[in-house]
Amino acid sequence: MRIAFTKCHGSGNDFPLIDAREMALSDTQWAAVARVLADRDGPVGGDGILLLTAGDGDAQFGMRMFNSDGSEAETCLNGLRCTARAGFEAMGLEAARVRLKVSRAEVAHVADILPGVYGVETRAGPASTDPQAVGIRIDGPAIDAVIPGLPSARAFTGVAMPNPHLVTFVERVDEAELVALGEWCEARPELLVDRANVSFVEVRGGDLFVRTHERGVGLTDACGSAMAASTFAAGLTGRVAFGTWTTAFNPGGRVRARAEAPADGAVVTIQGNATFEWDGVIEVDLAAETASWLEVVRRRDDEVAAWARVVAG
Numbered sequence: 001m002r003i004a005f006t007k008c009h010g011s012g013n014d015f016p017l018i019d020a021r022e023m024a025l026s027d028t029q030w031a032a033v034a035r036v037l038a039d040r041d042g043p044v045g046g047d048g049i050l051l052l053t054a055g056d057g058d059a060q061f062g063m064r065m066f067n068s069d070g071s072e073a074e075t076c077l078n079g080l081r082c083t084a085r086a087g088f089e090a091m092g093l094e095a096a097r098v099r100l101k102v103s104r105a106e107v108a109h110v111a112d113i114l115p116g117v118y119g120v121e122t123r124a125g126p127a128s129t130d131p132q133a134v135g136i137r138i139d140g141p142a143i144d145a146v147i148p149g150l151p152s153a154r155a156f157t158g159v160a161m162p163n164p165h166l167v168t169f170v171e172r173v174d175e176a177e178l179v180a181l182g183e184w185c186e187a188r189p190e191l192l193v194d195r196a197n198v199s200f201v202e203v204r205g206g207d208l209f210v211r212t213h214e215r216g217v218g219l220t221d222a223c224g225s226a227m228a229a230s231t232f233a234a235g236l237t238g239r240v241a242f243g244t245w246t247t248a249f250n251p252g253g254r255v256r257a258r259a260e261a262p263a264d265g266a267v268v269t270i271q272g273n274a275t276f277e278w279d280g281v282i283e284v285d286l287a288a289e290t291a292s293w294l295e296v297v298r299r300r301d302d303e304v305a306a307w308a309r310v311v312a313g
């Protein structure tokens, strides 16, 4: 089948984004599309795929996200900014409520991050430390605590955004250690109901540097829900005050983030880019999971250049 998409990124977290509002594929077929389009060795590549889907009730539109391994995530906050932009442009909106897999989020078009860098604010939550929500088989919430059964002596905070995150604050990120722990979580251990995204976070002044090993993906340049979970965990552990803006950054880029205290709703607000790089059409054989033909129909070099100025600082 032929699929039209936009190659986009939020904070360097990149995805083929598909307007799926009129498409009727099964979950198994979407998983296959994700494995083909997000394959880093294939013609497109990405950390997963994003689907703009129809709204329902009080949601103007929806988003689904499939990781590059074909698993579907509860949310994707870098991807949500991109999907929100696609929804705004398709429906002539400036703000919306978005239906996610098991939750809802608020999105709004905000001022350009820098000239030419489209800005979106997302409000997602409530963030939760309930072990059942995080999908971790322990008796009570893990908040800056060593988790029995996890092969690490570090203190972790478990947060559902609602996708599962394990966050630890470190002096210096050790990537080899992060990858080893992330891969352990990917092996579906008994301790975790459905794996987990793992983040090592450095507090730098009032900012957070977040390095994440993503469920279904591996080491990533950026993960929006991890930046949200880390900001919430920083609030819970007194590292960054609830209700204040911080900059959360990672190798792919940066966002502004603010977490509200549990008593104030535990919502995490993120402001960042939604950059569209190019548009293409691809022929995908769903049964064979191969792509046979790709046409780039539009390049958006001005947006790519504008984002490069953000990364250059």
Ligand SMILES: N[C@@H](CCC[C@H](N)C(=O)O)C(=O)O
Pocket: 013, 047, 065, 067, 072, 073, 074, 075, 076, 077, 078, 079, 163, 164, 197, 214, 215, 216, 217, 222, 223, 224, 225, 226
């Ligand atoms: N990169 C995303 C998160 C994508 C989903 C994640 N891998 C999961 O399975 O939970 C983000 O920006 O939030």
